[in-house]
Amino acid sequence: MAISAAMVKELRERTGAGMMECKAALVEADGNIEAAIDAMRKSGQAKAAKKSGRTAAEGVVMIGIAEGGKRGVMVEINCETDFVAKDSNFQAFAEAVVATALAGDAPDAEQLAAQTLVGEPSTTVDASREALIVKIGENVQVRRLLRFDGVEGVLHSYRHGVRIGVVVELVGGDESLGRDIAMHVAASNPLCVSEEQVPSEALAKEREIFKAQALESGKPEAIMDKIVEGRVRKYLEEVTLVGQPFVKDPEQTVAKLLKQAGAQVRRFARIEVGEGIEKKTENFAEEVMAQVRGN
Template identity: 40%
Template sequence: MSATITAADINKLRQTTGAGMLDCRKALTESNGDFEAAIDWLRKQGQKVAAKRSDREAKEGVVLANTTADNKAGIVLCISCETDFVSKNAEFVAFAQGIADAAIANNVKTAEELNEVSVNGAKVADLINDKLAAIGEKIAISRFERIDAEFVASYIHGANRMGVLVGFNKPAAEAGKDVAMQIAAMNPLAVDESSIAPETIAREKDIAIEQIKAEGKPAEMAEKIAIGKVNKFLKENTLLAQPFVKDNAKSVSDFLKSIDADLKVIEFKRVALG
């Protein structure tokens, strides 16, 4: 005998899962009114949608950066989706914020660990799957980064389109946001020259030498000119050597020294959409 499916049952399932009314009605019908089985049915449908959309690029989404109350750790993550219509939706932003809050509250260190965290009795992976089924777009934790340091500053730029974390060797509340904004604007590759892989520097030098030779300059000049080009590359692409965006007359290194001679950037993470 088929169970009677009421409007209240359908509404309850909608509120719990975020799925559409017709999908909820079908789920309850397929599960003969069993609420938990209906949730499982919807999740299975979501998994099928995920499989169908596995080749779709999710270039939109919400980027969030946050730190623990004591600023000893921070996370930056991207909950990706396919369209800006979804990413700009207040409900989706709140959904992403809930996941970011759970990451901080549960001291999460990896995306895999975050997927297993429970939020209001459901795993994050299942919540994402339910949201996917409800809106019909590919949704995933596409990036997750974490920093542990004596002091971690966070910064979100451009309506949740970019997030930055910066780890310092000591408290840096005043400098933290300024350095994070520098990273957001100038996108450095590394903290300093020692943080850039030797093969990257060697590659830049080889490219410069070939460019110089192609210009017809003597081989004996190529090495010297190439070194200058590499130095320019390092100045443009290492955080501490970059001109400080708020005062181009000084470098980021100079700025930090003006705050505290012993203040150092340990590492940073930058996550951006697109």
């Protein structure tokens, strides 16, 4: 069967694949567009599987808030390079993924993958991800999804570029305060809201370290406990949101800022692209030297 330009054009529009790949698929399917799409999807899945083991530590954090700040999501979508993170195809996928997360009720990234992608009723998030891998030639992963349901206050958000995202649930205050608190969390990266939320194991570990440091300093044992407790208090100020100096006005703490506004932070979440992923480091000078020595 003769393959017309119109057939190739339709297949390109439906799959996003290149002209030559579309023409080859149509020839193989004897002009049957649906059969060509099925074959290309199977081929795409195989190509995506080959790339799935490659490190994807770049990407974007996307935030979606609805119902007047009563419901929200934050999603991390990864790729391999900063260049692809700026690609329009990748960005369109990321926007569709966060819209899908916000429209549905998937509790995590794994279940989100099986959801029908918003704007693409015939494909799932994972199928679209695999098609994107084939198109851009890099591993793409929907790594994390955080949901904010059962909101008592109002959700406020802040994104620093595309790499850091913060969502804060604020009871009281206003939109300006909510954004300022979210911006502070992005910059200062507190561990939790208040002292009561600091994990006991983390506090015990820090106390042990401070005690060892105090012993090595040669200070009298009579004041050892006071030294340790003083350092613990300092540690708590540094890791809790309310204990930290406010980034826009270091003369006052976040606790004081909230008190003045009659507001309270119920919870917050902060995601930074690639955190916790071990990135491959390349030293080209050492690589060249190794090749020279091998010759």
